[in-house]
Each structure stands twice: as structure tokens, then as C-alpha cells.
Amino acid sequence: MTERKAKPKAKGASRASKPRKSVTRSKSTSKAGAKAKRGAEPKRANENAASCLIDERIESLGGWRAETLAEVRRLIHEADPDIVEECKWIKPTNPLGVPVWCHAGIVCTGETYSNVVKLTFARGASIPDPSRLFNSSLEGNTPRAIDIHEGEKVDAGSFKALMKAAVAQNGPPVKR
DSSP states (O other): OOOOOOOOOOTTOOGGGSOOOOOOOOOOOSSTTOOOOTTHHHHHHHHHHHHHHHHHHHHHHOHHHHHHHHHHHHHHHHHOTTOEEEEEOOBTTBTTOEEEEESSSEEEEEEEOSSOEEEEETTGGGSOOTTOOOOBSTTSSSOEEEEEOTTOOOOHHHHHHHHHHHHHHHOSOOOO
16 A cells, blocks of 8 residues: 655645535426426425325324314315415324414414314414304413314304414415
8 A cells, every 4th residue: 555645735725726516406397497496395295294194193083083173174275275284293192293284374273182173273362253163262362272072063164264364364474
């Protein structure tokens, strides 16, 4: 093996004077001339993953709670087709997390307990509720909830109106 010695640098020379390789990557897309929104693919992948987790959650529940959560989910999407599904608060005791529906912020969550399906609206106290759907967490300053027990049905029209009001309360999405 031969030993290599480093060549001495000329006075005043620095590494910055060496030409650099480009660190930018080409922005090729699958369709010629099409521009992909930055971060669109990961966001879409996260949405699909969350939807799959919610599907699993509904499937794992079975019975009336699964039917209720699935029906409420359908109504949420009818009220706001642009709503984004997420799963939050994933823990070892709850590996599928809590279903969360967002549009410019959290609109509501869908928690399930042994005797109730609870829909908690993050800003429920400031949402008009003429049909009096809110029946839980009424003492809080901000959130309000709808508890649905076995055998109870939610009025679809009133619920969709409440969802639309909740989305409007969040305001338009913030542009980044």
C-alpha cells in the first residue's frame, strides 16, 4: 500500500472556489408540461392512509357503533366533499387512533366508547345549533359534542347543516 500525502493549498485558496455539483433535481413530471403541487403526493398518501385507518376502525368496532360511525362519516363527506380525514392520538391502547375530519383546521372528531359514539366539534360553542343536536360537553367554552347512543339516529339534514356551519367557522384554508 502506498501512502498519499495531501497537496498543500495555495495561499488564499478555499474550498468555496472549487466548482460545486448541482444539488437541485430536475422537476420532471409524469405528464409533459404538467406541474405537480409541492407536497401534493405525500399529502394525498397521508389522506389515503388515514382513510384506511378509519375503515379499519369501523370494521374493528362491528355492530351499532360501526354502523353509526360509518353513517356519520358518509354525512360528513356529503356536507363537505373537500373535508380531509386524519387519524390522531394513536396509542398502544388505540393503535388505529381517533378519526378526525379537518377543513382549514379540525372540524370534528369521532370517538367511540362502549355505550356511545361521540362527535366532538372543536369550535362547537360558536356554531349555531337551531336543531339542538349538541347534547354533550355543553359546559365547555369552545367544544361541543353530539353523543349518539344505540338505537338513536341523527337527523341527516340538521347534521349536514351543522357540519357546513362548522367548516365555515374555520374559515378558508390558509395559503402558504
